[in-house]
C-alpha cells in the first residue's frame with residue numbers, strides 16, 4: 067500500500083556540535099539527509115515526501131534536491147521550535163491514508179522494515195519500529211539506584227512510525243489542546259489512549275545525535291549491511 071512520509075529535518079543539531087545542522091554532515095561524501103531521502107525515493111510504495119525544514123536552510127535543501135534528482139519531494143514545509151511542531155506542520159501537508167514520520171537524522175532505515183511497518187499500520191492504525199533493550203536499565207536519584215527495571219518488556223523506539231493520517235492528525239491536535247509534549251509521535255497517539263503496535267527493527271537504524279554516533283555511522287556504512295536491503 068502507498069504511503070507518504072514526513073521527514074523532520076528542521077532541527078539545529080546542538081548535541082552533534084558540528085557548527086551546522088547535522089543533516090548536512092557528509093557520510094561517504096553525501097549529506098546525511100541525502101542518504102535518508104534516497105531510501106524513500108527508491109521505495110516504490112512511497113508516493114510522496116514532505117520535507118520539514120528551517121526556512122533559513124531552504125536554499126541548501128533545494129540545491130540538494132536538484133543535485134540528487136529527488137522526484138518525490140512534493141513539498142518543503144517550515145518547521146517549528148520543537149520536533150513535535152515540525153512534524154505537525156508536515157502532517158498537515160499530507161493527503162494519503164497511511165503516513166510515515168521518519169527523522170532526517172536516521173539514514174540507515176531499511177526498506178524491508180518500512181514494508182513491515184506499513185502493513186502493521188494498516189491493521190492497527192499506529193505502529194512504530196523498535197528494538198528490544200539489550201542493557202540493564204536502572205532508575206536512580208542523586209546517583210543512588212532506586213530500582214532495576216524489568217528489561218523483558220522494554221523497547222528502544224525509533225522511527226519510522228506509521229499512522230492512519232486521520233488518527234495522527236487528531237493526536238497532534240489533542241496534544242496541542244492539552245499542552246502535551248511527547249518525545250515521539252506514537253506517544254501522542256498513546257496519550258489519546260489508542261494502541262500502538264511494535265514492529266521489529268534493526269540496531270543499525272541509529273539516530274545521529276552526538277559526535278560518537280558518526281563513528282558508528284562509519285562502521286555501519288562500511289559493513290555492507292548498512293545500506294543494502296534484504
Ligand code: CTP
Pocket residue numbers: 073074075076077078079080081082088118145146147148149150152153169170171172273274275
Ligand atoms: N527536528 C525538527 N524540528 C525541530 C527539532 C528537530 O524537524 N524543531 C528534527 C531534526 O532535524 C531531526 C529529528 O527531528 O531530524 C530528530 O531530532 P533531534 O535528533 O533532536 O535533532 P536536533 O533537534 O537537530 O538535534 P539537537 O536536539 O541535538 O539540537
Ligand code: MG
Pocket residue numbers: 077149
Ligand atoms: Mg532535538
